[in-house]
Amino acid sequence: MISVCFYFEVHQPFRLKPYDFFGIGKDHTYFDEERNRQILRKVSEKCYIPTTNLLLDLIREFKEDFQVTFSISGTAIEQFKLWYPEVLDQFKKLADTGYVEFLSETYYHSLSSLYSEKEFSRQVLKHRKTMKKELGVLPQAFRNTELIYSNNIARLVRKMGYTLMLMEGVDRLLGWRSPNFMYQSKSEPGLKLLTKNYRLSDDIAFRFSEKNWSHFPLNTDKFSRWVHSLAGNGNCVNLFMDFETFGEHQWAESGIFEFLKYLPSAIRKHPDFKFRTVSNAAERSHSLGEIDTEEAVSWADMERDLSAWLGNSMQRQAVQALYALEDRVHSTGDEKIIDTFGRLQTSDHFYYMCTKYFNDGDVHKYFSPYGSPYEAYVYFMNVLQDFKQRLDAPKLHSVQSKKVLPSDFVTAI
Numbered sequence: 001m002i003s004v005c006f007y008f009e010v011h012q013p014f015r016l017k018p019y020d021f022f023g024i025g026k027d028h029t030y031f032d033e034e035r036n037r038q039i040l041r042k043v044s045e046k047c048y049i050p051t052t053n054l055l056l057d058l059i060r061e062f063k064e065d066f067q068v069t070f071s072i073s074g075t076a077i078e079q080f081k082l083w084y085p086e087v088l089d090q091f092k093k094l095a096d097t098g099y100v101e102f103l104s105e106t107y108y109h110s111l112s113s114l115y116s117e118k119e120f121s122r123q124v125l126k127h128r129k130t131m132k133k134e135l136g137v138l139p140q141a142f143r144n145t146e147l148i149y150s151n152n153i154a155r156l157v158r159k160m161g162y163t164l165m166l167m168e169g170v171d172r173l174l175g176w177r178s179p180n181f182m183y184q185s186k187s188e189p190g191l192k193l194l195t196k197n198y199r200l201s202d203d204i205a206f207r208f209s210e211k212n213w214s215h216f217p218l219n220t221d222k223f224s225r226w227v228h229s230l231a232g233n234g235n236c237v238n239l240f241m242d243f244e245t246f247g248e249h250q251w252a253e254s255g256i257f258e259f260l261k262y263l264p265s266a267i268r269k270h271p272d273f274k275f276r277t278v279s280n281a282a283e284r285s286h287s288l289g290e291i292d293t294e295e296a297v298s299w300a301d302m303e304r305d306l307s308a309w310l311g312n313s314m315q316r317q318a319v320q321a322l323y324a325l326e327d328r329v330h331s332t333g334d335e336k337i338i339d340t341f342g343r344l345q346t347s348d349h350f351y352y353m354c355t356k357y358f359n360d361g362d363v364h365k366y367f368s369p370y371g372s373p374y375e376a377y378v379y380f381m382n383v384l385q386d387f388k389q390r391l392d393a394p395k396l397h398s399v400q401s402k403k404v405l406p407s408d409f410v411t412a413i
Contacts, residue, residue: 003281008243013348047247052090074107101277104139110345150296151187158188169195180234182285186292205241209254224266352376
């Protein structure tokens, strides 16, 4: 039996407002609440509400034969509670079906795994507690921000007790091997790895409504034939993508909802294929080999590396200046300051500063709320300067911080 794993990322950042130089030292409100509220409501009405309704209908129809997996960032959950609680109710309904798995991740959708084990562990613990409180689930598997993975990150994740992690099926790591099998980390053999089949995933996520694509239009019969052709050459077909694929990136008029509605029936026509959660799929698979990479890889852009967030000097300067504040932030013990520090770590801030051109540049521009990468950098650095000045305020030095250790989290799994 071959598992088909539908995994969806759900994330919304707290975008910064246009913050000019003259606000430094005077204005401590950094985030554009009205724009964030408007975007959250727009995406909810176009994607989150109709797609979760459709998934609930499919689970009621197919029951255990249609299972899906989500990871929802903590900042997305915060925004649902603030501006569209009906979306969170929908995810609660999905959790209650018993056929939906929710994953662990960093609360702020951050790059902390690259810069600070302490901050990474704090955010994973915070996210885990949030999932238990809001959805009543304790995640058992892990996916890092934008599927960023390396040997060192495998070490951090395994140290926290996880035995399964998702990653991109990067050709230069797999070589001749197929992404449709399960692998294990070379540095942490106890960590199983499921790799994204990016070709099939991107057929839905990026090419579905591309009229110049040779396979346009994509329908369920055509797609299921591609999936079924993998019989005998894999045991798990991993279709990983943004949840916003449905209704936001691929508009309703493209037929994406009809595609999703009829895909389970089309896949079931082959008796050897079944939709499963990532953990269920991993339980039924065995490792076919090791994945070894000191270089961090991700699911972003053509390079599938870190260049989407750290590819130019503006990005590197901004993120290094931010993490240089970590000890000072935690020494304040001020929960609001620590939360602001977390929100500033959200990877989107650095993604907006990307200066790539061609197709990848268009994608960055599509998601950015700013006029240019340079605007994104200037606003971020102005905010960071004000934030640094707040850390020097005398009253913040009177509170002792609660020390958070990675070992605090090990017992949670």
